[in-house]
Amino acid sequence: xxxxxxxxxxxxxxxxxxxxxxxxxxxxxxxxxxxxxxxxxxxxxxxxxxxxxxxxxxxxxxxxxxxxxxxxxxxxxxxxxxxxxxxxxxxxxxxxxxxxxxxxxxxxxxxxxxxxxxxxxxxxxxxxxxxxxxxxxxxxxxxxxxxxxxxxxxxxxxxxxxxxxxxxxxxxxxxxxxxxxxxxxxxxxxxxxxxxxxxxxxxxxxxxxxxxxxxxxxxxxxxxxxxxxxxxxxxxxxxxxxxxxxxxxxxxxxxxxxxxxxxxxxxxxxxxxxxxxxxxxxxxxxxxxx
Ligand SMILES: [Zn+2]
Numbered sequence: 001x002x003x004x005x006x007x008x009x010x011x012x013x014x015x016x017x018x019x020x021x022x023x024x025x026x027x028x029x030x031x032x033x034x035x036x037x038x039x040x041x042x043x044x045x046x047x048x049x050x051x052x053x054x055x056x057x058x059x060x061x062x063x064x065x066x067x068x069x070x071x072x073x074x075x076x077x078x079x080x081x082x083x084x085x086x087x088x089x090x091x092x093x094x095x096x097x098x099x100x101x102x103x104x105x106x107x108x109x110x111x112x113x114x115x116x117x118x119x120x121x122x123x124x125x126x127x128x129x130x131x132x133x134x135x136x137x138x139x140x141x142x143x144x145x146x147x148x149x150x151x152x153x154x155x156x157x158x159x160x161x162x163x164x165x166x167x168x169x170x171x172x173x174x175x176x177x178x179x180x181x182x183x184x185x186x187x188x189x190x191x192x193x194x195x196x197x198x199x200x201x202x203x204x205x206x207x208x209x210x211x212x213x214x215x216x217x218x219x220x221x222x223x224x225x226x227x228x229x230x231x232x233x234x235x236x237x238x239x240x241x242x243x244x245x246x247x248x249x250x251x252x253x254x255x256x257x258x259x260x261x262x263x264x265x266x267x268x269x270x271x272x273x274x275x276x277x278x279x280x281x282x283x284x285x286x287x288x289x290x
Pocket of ligand 1: 046047048049050055056057058240241242
């Protein structure tokens with residue numbers, strides 16, 4: 001069993017990538033596994049429609065310890081969290097296991113909980129490659145520091161103007177708040193990329209994935225000897241058990257791989273100017289220039 005862990009900002013196309021990967025043989029997508037505990041405590045539904053605590057799949061996977069009793073993430077808070085993230089990044093770079101009681105008690109404990117769930121899901125589904133769409137760079141570092149040989153990242157990028165507009169449209173946040181979130185997330189992603197080594201990190205751009213889904217998937221799956229059989233999202237099952245996905249993929253809405261670049265027409269001029277002033281350097285660094 002191996003884990004492909006998607007790392008990136010929200011609204012970067014990670015749900016699309018997860019679903020495309022899950023269509024291939026021997027691949028199973030978990031969604032945002034790190035949120036399993038919190039979402040079941042909040043009585044949120046699984047993608048199958050049942051509340052997570054009542055979903056047959058997750059009840060079977062969780063066994064005697066129900067999802068709502070599980071601590072699947074070390075919730076970010078304060079300076080200790082930031083320091084432990086940097087310490088984990090340094091240890092990963094050096095090929096070491098991070099030292100310290102705090103790592104074992106918080107970060108590693110959450111990683112171990114997730115790893116046991118990976119194992120149970122692999123048993124249940126027979127999958128050889130699991131997709132964890134948890135996205136958060138800090139949680140990825142806990143996983144990688146704890147299971148360096150089994151957890152591989154894919155760093156997913158999208159034009160920051162697209163991320164900003166998608167967040168504004170979806171959640172109603174102001175341009176300033178959306179840009180703050182973008183900048184903060186890019187910094188965390190860089191910490192995680194540097195921990196892996198910039199020339200070793202596997203990258204994927206949302207725009208390139210939409211342009212050539214077969215090629216993009218083949219590149220990600222070739223290390224696992226998994227062929228790309230289809231990129232037809234219409235083949236996606238309606239009864240799925242991924243956690244916390246994008247609402248676009250719920251229900252019977254038409255599914256296709258289609259590049260969403262509505263920001264080019266719809267992003268308000270003042271928001272675009274604020275983005276250019278505050279974040280264009282980061283966006284250029286990711287290769288988005290026009
Ligand atoms: Zn379910």
